[in-house]
Amino acid sequence: MAARKVKPSLYVSVDIEADGPIPGPYSMISIGAAVAGVQDADGYTAADPQAHTFYRELRPISDDFVPEALAVSGLDRDRLRTGGTEPGAAMAQLRSWVRSMAARTGAQPVMCGYPASYDWTFLYWYLMRFGGDSPFGHSGCLDMKTLYATKAKVPLRSVAKGTMPRELLSRRRHTHHALDDAIEQAELLSNLMRWDP
Template sequence: MDVFFSADVETDGAIPGPYSMLSFALVYAGTYDGNTFIRPDEYTRTFYRELKPISEDFDPEALAINGLDRAQLTVDGVSPDQAMDEAFDWIQQFSGTGKPVLVAYPLSFDWTWLYWYFVRFSKRGSPFGHSRCFDLKTAVAVKTGRTISSSSRAKLPVRFASDRPHTHHAVDDAIEQAEIFANIYEGGTE
C-alpha cells in the first residue's frame, strides 16, 4: 500500500548545501492499495519543524517570500539531525507496513531539499527511498492534456483546486497540496 505525505519546504535559497531549509511540513494525504484511494476526512496529521540554518549564505528574496526570521532560527531552530530523525519516525508511524510516498507541487523543488536533508542528516536516510514520489504538476498535465509548462499552480483547473490560500507557511501549503492531490487522484469534481 502507498501511504502519501504532502510536503512543503521554506528555504533561504535555491539549492540545499550552500543554502538552508528553514522549515518544512508533512501532512498525511491518504492511501492507495492498487484499487482504492482513500483520502483523510481531515488534514490534521501534520509534522512541522523550523530548523537552524546550515550555512551563512542566504538569498534575501527567498526570506521575503517565506517571512521566516533566519537570525532567530539560528538561536531557536531545531538541529537538522534532530528534525530529520523526528520526521522519519513520524512518517514510519503513519505508514505502518505501507510504503511512504512524497507528494509535492512541484515535486522537483521540495523533493530536492527533503531528500538531501534526509540523506545528509537522518541516521536512517530517506523514508521515501530514492524515488517514491508523486509530482502534482505532472499529474495536472496528464489529467488535463496540457503541457508541463502550462500546468502551474496558478493555472490549476477549478475542479482540482483547494479552497485554502497559498500562504508560504509550510503547514498551510502542505495541507492545500494534500487537497489538490486528493482531487486529482479522484479525478476532480466539476
C-alpha cells in the same frame, strides 16, 4: 500464475521553505507535512489532511542566503539560529513520524509536492546528509504538476494552479507557511487522484 500483491502507497504532502535555490550552500528553514491519503488496488482514499501533520522550523546550516528567498517564508534567520531545531534532530523526528504513519496504514510512504522537484531536492538532501536514510527511499516522490498534465493531456510547462479547473483546487490560501501549504496541497492531491476529466 498468481497475481502479485500490490502494497498500498501512503501519500504524504510535503512543503519546504528555504533561504536559497539549492541545499548545501543554502538552508531548508521549515518543513511541513500532511497525510493526504492511501492508494491501494481498490483505489484512492483521501484522509483529513489536518488530522496527521508534522512541522518544524530548522536552524540554518550556513551563513549564505538569498534575501528574496528568505522573505517569501517570513521567517527570521536570527531567531532560527538560536531557536530552530537542529537539522539532524528535525530529520530524525520526520523519519519517525513518516514511519509511524506508514505502519498505521500498512502502506509505503510517497512524498508528494507541487512542484515536487524543488521540495524533493531539499528533503532528500537533508534526509541523507543528516542521518543517511530516507523513509521515502531514493525515488518515492510524486509531482502534482506532472499528475495533472498527464490526466489533462496538456504540456507540462503549461501547467499552473491558475490553469487547473477550480474544483481541483483547495479552498485554502497558499500562505508560504510550510504546514499550511502542505495541507493545501494534500487537498489538491486528493482532488487530482479522484479526478476523471
